[in-house]
Structures are given as C-alpha cells and as structure tokens.
Amino acid sequence: MQPFQNKHNLIAVLQGAFVVLTAIVLLFVSSMLQYSRMREMVKTSAYNRAQSNIDFVEQDITRIVELVESAVRNNIWSARALAPVPDSLWGITRGVVLDNPVVYGSAVALVENYNPSKSGRLFAPYSYRDGDEIKNTQLGTEEYNYLEQEWFKGALEAGDNGYWSEPYFDEGGGNRLMTTYSVRVLDHQGRLAAVITADVALDWASDRLAAVDDYPGALKMLISHAGTIMATSPYFSAVNRRNIIDVARCMDDAEEFESVNQDLLAGKQGSRLVHLQGEKYYVFFDTMQKNGWHMSISIPEHEIFSEIRNLNRKMMGLQLLGLIMLLVILLYTVFSQRKMLEIQKNKSRIEGELHVARGIQEAMLPKSFPPYPNRSDVDIYATLVSAKEVGGDLYDFFIRDERLYFCIGDVSGKGVPASLVMSVTRSLFRTVAGHEKSPVRIVTNMNQDLVEMNINDMFVTFFCGVLDLASGHLRYCNAGHNAPVILSADATVVLPVVPNLPLGVMPSMSFTEQETDLACGSGIFLYTDGLNEAEDHDNNQFGTERMMHALDPSLSATQQIERLAGSVQSFVGTAPQSDDLTMFYIRYLNDSPMEKKERHLILHNDIQQIPQLADFVETVGQLASLGSSLTMSLNLALEEAVTNVILYAYPEGSDGLVDIEAIVHKDSLTFIISDSGKAFDPTAAPEADITLDVEDRPIGGLGIFLVRNIMDSVHYERVDGKNILTMSKNLQ
Numbered sequence: 001m002q003p004f005q006n007k008h009n010l011i012a013v014l015q016g017a018f019v020v021l022t023a024i025v026l027l028f029v030s031s032m033l034q035y036s037r038m039r040e041m042v043k044t045s046a047y048n049r050a051q052s053n054i055d056f057v058e059q060d061i062t063r064i065v066e067l068v069e070s071a072v073r074n075n076i077w078s079a080r081a082l083a084p085v086p087d088s089l090w091g092i093t094r095g096v097v098l099d100n101p102v103v104y105g106s107a108v109a110l111v112e113n114y115n116p117s118k119s120g121r122l123f124a125p126y127s128y129r130d131g132d133e134i135k136n137t138q139l140g141t142e143e144y145n146y147l148e149q150e151w152f153k154g155a156l157e158a159g160d161n162g163y164w165s166e167p168y169f170d171e172g173g174g175n176r177l178m179t180t181y182s183v184r185v186l187d188h189q190g191r192l193a194a195v196i197t198a199d200v201a202l203d204w205a206s207d208r209l210a211a212v213d214d215y216p217g218a219l220k221m222l223i224s225h226a227g228t229i230m231a232t233s234p235y236f237s238a239v240n241r242r243n244i245i246d247v248a249r250c251m252d253d254a255e256e257f258e259s260v261n262q263d264l265l266a267g268k269q270g271s272r273l274v275h276l277q278g279e280k281y282y283v284f285f286d287t288m289q290k291n292g293w294h295m296s297i298s299i300p301e302h303e304i305f306s307e308i309r310n311l312n313r314k315m316m317g318l319q320l321l322g323l324i325m326l327l328v329i330l331l332y333t334v335f336s337q338r339k340m341l342e343i344q345k346n347k348s349r350i351e352g353e354l355h356v357a358r359g360i361q362e363a364m365l366p367k368s369f370p371p372y373p374n375r376s377d378v379d380i381y382a383t384l385v386s387a388k389e390v391g392g393d394l395y396d397f398f399i400r401d402e403r404l405y406f407c408i409g410d411v412s413g414k415g416v417p418a419s420l421v422m423s424v425t426r427s428l429f430r431t432v433a434g435h436e437k438s439p440v441r442i443v444t445n446m447n448q449d450l451v452e453m454n455i456n457d458m459f460v461t462f463f464c465g466v467l468d469l470a471s472g473h474l475r476y477c478n479a480g481h482n483a484p485v486i487l488s489a490d491a492t493v494v495l496p497v498v499p500n501l502p503l504g505v506m507p508s509m510s511f512t513e514q515e516t517d518l519a520c521g522s523g524i525f526l527y528t529d530g531l532n533e534a535e536d537h538d539n540n541q542f543g544t545e546r547m548m549h550a551l552d553p554s555l556s557a558t559q560q561i562e563r564l565a566g567s568v569q570s571f572v573g574t575a576p577q578s579d580d581l582t583m584f585y586i587r588y589l590n591d592s593p594m595e596k597k598e599r600h601l602i603l604h605n606d607i608q609q610i611p612q613l614a615d616f617v618e619t620v621g622q623l624a625s626l627g628s629s630l631t632m633s634l635n636l637a638l639e640e641a642v643t644n645v646i647l648y649a650y651p652e653g654s655d656g657l658v659d660i661e662a663i664v665h666k667d668s669l670t671f672i673i674s675d676s677g678k679a680f681d682p683t684a685a686p687e688a689d690i691t692l693d694v695e696d697r698p699i700g701g702l703g704i705f706l707v708r709n710i711m712d713s714v715h716y717e718r719v720d721g722k723n724i725l726t727m728s729k730n731l732q
Contacts, residue, residue, distance in 0.1 A: 024323060031319065035312050039305060046304045047271055050284035050297045053212045057222075057295055058288045060208050064102055064200070065291055068181050069162060071100045072198045079108050079185045083193040086110065086119035090136055093127035096198055097134050104129055104178065105199040107139055108185075109146050111192050122146065128199070155182035155195045164291050167202060167230045177202040177230065202230050209233035215303040225292035227265055260285065264294050273301070361390055361419055364426055366397060369558065377469050377590035378404060379523075381557035383565065384582045385530075391580035392418025393528050394426045398433075404467040405433045405442075408526040408584050409460050409503075410481065417456065425450065425460050425503070435720055438659050439464045439477035440513035440602045443503070447479070447511070450504035459502040463526060472518040472588055473598045477511050479503050482529060487553035488522040495524070508655055513602050523587040525551060525560070530581035534568050537575045542568050557585045597623045597664040605646045605656040605677075613639050613660075620662040624669050624731060634669070634729065637710040640703045641673055641682070641725060649677025649723065667732045673725045680723060681716045682707075 075092050082088045089108040096106035105128030113121050122140030129135075139146050146152050154163035162183040169177055180199050187193040209220040210233040222231040227243045244261045260272050260283050267287040274281050280301035287294050362384075369381050382395050392411030397404060407429050411418040428446045436442045442464050450460065461481040467474050476495075480502035484495045498512040518524070527547070534542040550567040552560065561583050568581070601616045603609045614635055621631035642658060650656035661672040682704045708714055711727040718724070 205231035390419035530579035
C-alpha cells in the first residue's frame with residue numbers, strides 16, 4: 001500500500017510541475033499581448049479624458065459667458081429708454097455690476113454727439129468694483145477716446161449679436177487681464193444710440209483650468225478666438241497674453257506647433273503628438289461653440305503611460321506570485337481532503353442543531369388546529385414556512401375574558417439572530433397581553449422592552465388585535481406591518497391602518513389604536529411580506545393583486561390558507577424561497593352577537609389632548625342614540641374625570657397613557673377610565689358643600705361632585721397597579 005501511495009504522489013507532483021511550466025509560457029505570451037493592447041486603450045482613455053475635461057471647462061465658461069451676456073442684454077431696453085437722459089444711465093451700469101458678481105465693470109457709451117446739449121460729445125458712465133465698493137467714473141474724455149476702442153467698434157460691427165473683445169491688461173484700472181462683452185443699443189427711432197458693456201476679469205479662467213483633474217505635468221491653456229493666450233494652468237508667465245502663433249515660432253519644432261495652431265484657430269477638434277525639448281507631448285484641443293474661444297491640454301507622453309508601465313510591472317510580479325501560489329495550492333490540495341471530511345462532519349452537526357432549534361421555535365407557536373374545537377364562534381388557521389432552518393416571522397393568539405388576543409410579526413433580517421428576536425417578541429406578547437386588554441398598551445409596552453434590549457439595531461413589524469367574541473368588535477394597533485385584509489360577503493378590502501413605526505426603533509413611541517366591527521361570517525387575513533413579495537424564476541413578485549384575487553370569504557380558515565398556499569406555490573414554481581412566509585386567518589362566526597357596542601380612546605397625559613374627548617363622546621352618543629343635551633352633560637363629566645388623571649396621576653415631566661373605554665348596552669352606558677399612575681381614589685374626596693359661600697368653601701371636591709350628579713354610579717378600584725374609574729349612566 002505504501003509504494004502505491006508514493007508512486008501516486010510522484011505522479012501528482014510531475015503533473016503539477018507540467019501545469020506550472022505551461023502556465024509560465026502562457027502567462028508570458030499573454031502578458032506581452034495584453035501590454036500592447038492596454039497601451040492603445042490608455043491612449044484612447046487619455047484622449048477621452050482630455051476631451052471630457054475640455055467639455056467640462058467649456059460648460060463652466062459657457063455658463064459664465066451666458067450670465068454676462070444675459071446681464072448686458074437684459075439692460076438693453078433700459079439703456080434705450082434712458083439714453084435721452086444721460087445722467088440716469090448710472091443706475092444701469094451700477095445695477096449690472098451689483099447684480100452680477102462675475103462682472104468687474106459696466107459702461108453705457110453713447111455714440112458721438114448723441115445728446116450734446118446734455119452729455120457733450122462723448123459720454124460713457126462706467127461703474128466698477130473697488131474692493132467691497134462700487135465706484136463710478138465717466139470714460140468719455142479727450143484722453144480716452146472710447147470710439148476707437150475694440151470693444152466699441154466690435155459691437156457696432158457685430159450688430160445685435162454682441163462682441164467679445166480680445167483679452168487686454170487693464171493697467172491703472174483693475175490691474176488684471178480682462179475681456180469685454182459689448183452690444184449696440186438702438187433708440188426708439190432705430191438710430192444707433194450707445195454701446196452697453198460688461199467687463200469680466202479673467203482670474204476665474206485660471207481657477208477653472210486649475211480645477212480640472214488631469215495629469216500632474218499637463219499644461220492647460222484658454223485661448224481667444226484670435227489666438228491670444230488668456231489663461232494657463234499652471235501659470236506660465238512666458239506665454240500669458242501672447243499669441244500662440246508667436247509662441248510657436250520660438251519653439252525648436254516650430255512646424256509641428258504651427259500645424260497644431262492652424263487647426264486650432266480653424267475651429268477644429270483633435271489631438272497631435274509633438275516634440276518639445278526632446279520630450280514627447282500629446283496636445284488635445286477643441287473650440288467652444290458659444291464665443292469661439294479655444295482650449296488645449298498638453299500632456300507628457302511618459303505620464304500618460306506611466307500607470308500602465310507600473311501596472312505591467314505589478315502584474316508581472318503578481319503573476320509570478322500567482323505561479324508560486326499555484327504550486328503551493330497543488331501541494332496543499334493533497335493534504336486538504338482530511339480537512340474537508342472534518343468540515344462535512346461539523347456541517348452535519350450544525351444542521352442537526354439548527355433542526356433542533358427549528359423544532360423549539362415551532363413549539364412556541366400555536367400549531368394545533370382547530371385550536372378551540374368546542375367553540376363555534378371563531379374559526380382560526382395559520383401556517384409559517386421559514387426560508388432557512390430558523391426564521392424571524394411569528395404569530396400567536398389566545399382567548400382571555402371572551403376576547404381573542406392575536407398578533408403577527410416579522411423581524412428584520414433572517415436566520416439565527418432573527419429567530420432569537422422572534423422568540424423574545426412572542427414571549428413579550430404573551431406576558432403583556434396576559435394583563436393588558438388594550439392593543440395600543442400591549443404594543444407600547446412591548447416596544448419599550450424591545451428598545452431596551454435592542455443592541456443590534458433590529459426591529460419588528462407587528463400587528464396586534466383584540467376581538468370581542470361576544471360582539472364582534474375589533475380593536476387593533478399596527479406597528480409598521482402589512483395591513484390585514486377584511487373579508488365579508490359584501491367586499492374584500494384592506495383594513496385601514498395607521499402605519500406607525502416598527503417595534504424596537506424608538507423609545508416612548510406614540511402608537512395609534514383603531515377599531516372596527518366584524519359581522520358574522522367575516523374574516524381577517526394577516527400575512528407577512530414573504531407572501532406578496534414571493535418571486536418566481538424571473539424575479540416577478542406574487543403581489544397584492546394576486547393575493548386579493550385568491551381570497552374567498554366563503555371558505556373556512558383552513559381552506560383559505562391552503563388556497564393561498566397553493567396559489568403562491570403555483571406562481572413561484574421551483575424558484576427558491578427568499579423570505580419567511582406566514583399566513584394567519586381568523587373567521588368570526590357568532591351569528592347572535594350581544595347588544596353591546598364599544599369604543600376606545602387612548603390619550604397621553606397632555607392637557608392639549610383634552611379636545612379629542614368631545615369628538616369621542618359625540619361618537620358614543622350617536623351609537624347610543626342620545627340627545628345633544630345628555631351628550632353634552634356626559635362630555636362634561638368625562639372631561640372632568642380625565643383632566644384630573646392628566647394633571648395628577650403621573651409625575652411632572654413623565655409620559656403616561658390614559659385609556660378611556662365606552663361600552664354601550666341596550667339600557668346603559670359605561671365609561672371606564674384607567675391609568676398606570678400613582679394610586680388616587682377621586683371618590684374618597686369629601687362631598688362639596690355647595691350651600692357655603694365661595695370664600696368659605698374648601699378647595700377641591702367640586703369635580704367629583706359634578707361627576708356624581710351627572711352619572712348614576714361612580715366606582716373606583718386599584719387593580720394590577722392601575723387606577724380604574726368606572727362611571728355608568730342609565731339610558732331608560
């Protein structure tokens with residue numbers, strides 16, 4: 001056995017050596033081909049990058065040019081109207097400078113002898129920036145004959161198109177390189193009246209060129225339509241303000257540069273390879289369509305290809321390293337089989353543990369159906385299918401005091417972490433709902449506990465309901481979960497819900513309780529997003545529309561769930577399940593509900609919420625068919641009792657809830673006010689003696705006196721740490 005094993009190892013080593021040698025030859029040949037191909041790609045990329053940078057600068061400069069042109073053109077009509085009144089032209093020039101930060105100065109230069117009686121032969125009001133101030137001066141002097149200036153004559157020749165002057169250095173003025181945009185102004189008779197201008201300092205042009213992200217050794221130049229170099233980056237004093245034709249003549253390879261300049265000034269776009277002082281440069285150039293300016297970017301050839309050269313050296317090193325690693329892997333593979341067997345063994349053990357965990361998780365949820373075989377007033381069925389061994393969906397229900405307490409939830413995430421949070425959430429529901437009967441209180445208490453233990457930023461979408469099995473009255477509170485669907489003989493509709501935030505997100509979150517009534521034969525269908533978001537092989541979702549179509553109010557709870565399960569399975573086919581799927585259906589079957597109607601209101605201990613009581617009492621009064629006078633009296637009594645709780649039950653600055661429940665019987669109306677504040681029995685206060693004068697009467701006692709006189713019975717008790725005040729009114 002040992003010789004056979006040695007021979008087998010020798011063959012494996014020789015095979016590995018042959019593979020390594022073959023790989024070396026193939027890598028060398030492929031590297032050379034790849035390097036050549038990458039040079040062409042980098043060259044193309046450099047051209048595209050340069051062109052993109054030119055386009056970027058062109059867009060930026062075009063934006064500024066358009067702003068300046070708009071500033072001038074928008075004031076032509078003002079200059080036309082005010083030309084006969086020369087002194088009023090200062091307002092125009094000052095406004096152009098003041099409203100346009102990019103404008104250094106502005107003038108309105110009247111044509112010669114336009115209005116000699118008011119302005120003389122030459123008149124050109126000019127406003128310009130001097131630090132933070134805007135100053136005014138008159139350009140129309142014998143020393144400065146603006147009629148001969150380029151910006152004036154150019155505007156006249158350009159007609160209504162406007163004219164951008166060649167760059168010039170404004171000595172004695174702004175002491176900076178400038179260009180002027182000017183447009184002629186015709187008066188109302190169509191005669192030439194003036195030229196309106198805007199001077200723009202070209203400092204920003206150098207800043208725009210410097211902002212271009214390009215190669216470190218690149219020289220970027222902005223050139224006027226006549227060839228004057230307006231700006232460079234980096235700043236190159238030897239060429240600034242010179243004509244590119246003159247600069248080219250000073251170069252060693254003048255012919256190459258002159259050819260580039262000819263194409264550039266002709267408005268062409270392209271690139272050229274030129275030589276300068278023994279080094280190769282790629283020159284990329286283009287012309288701006290808006291004003292005829294040009295831009296060029298000259299990049300040293302060695303910078304363009306430096307990255308590919310460095311990359312090629314690194315690739316050769318990595319390939320060599322890869323060959324070494326390949327050899328190591330070949331040797332390592334010989335000894336890895338034993339480790340693989342060990343991994344398989346550990347995997348089997350983990351799968352077994354997860355299977356046990358799944359069994360424990362399933363045992364926590366109701367799984368015996370029908371759950372209440374001796375009851376004929378409710379039909380319940382639910383199913384949960386996890387996407388993994390364990391999941392984060394949950395549902396639960398139980399009956400206490402002839403009320404069905406139920407919930408459904410979906411923990412964010414999947415797997416073991418979600419299953420742990422699911423277990424905690426289900427346990428909290430059982431604990432809190434065991435002594436609370438208000439859905440909003442159940443949800444609020446669960447949220448506070450989950451927030452305190454939530455260290456992994458997980459949350460739970462949750463829906464909690466309490467169904468009075470005697471009357472069919474449903475109270476519910478939603479915490480970010482999918483809205484359930486109500487099925488009845490008349491219609492199948494989505495239950496209106498206030499979304500609220502999920503559990504575990506925010507401490508002291510104020511949730512909203514809602515209520516409705518279920519008729520005999522109606523049902524409520526609850527589900528998690530694993531149903532409507534189930535996907536087929538083409539990633540199409542099952543969707544809410546298909547779900548609503550599959551629901552049938554005539555089916556039993558078991559039939560309803562099985563019908564939905566069959567529909568979604570037929571839709572997804574063999575596509576893998578991506579999320580936990582839970583469906584829960586409750587069908588209300590009490591055909592002789594008690595003559596009892598309930599309404600609920602939850603308030604915070606905030607006196608600003610007292611106005612909500614009026615609407616609540618009015619709704620209760622309509623349910624009980626009460627007159628307006630009695631309704632107003634009941635509102636007064638309830639407001640007095642609730643105000644007393646808000647002001648005195650909870651410590652100042654703390655947040656607490658006040659639960660008001662109204663129960664309308666055939667011959668009576670009962671209000672139950674409960675809170676978790678400090679113990680206080682308002683009925684223990686001595687009755688107020690209203691026969692005494694106000695000055696002699698002790699403070700307090702009038703509120704409970706008012707309540708006792710309006711209600712037929714008032715009773716207080718302290719139960720499970722809660723104050724419970726019950727007030728009843730006979731309706732017969």
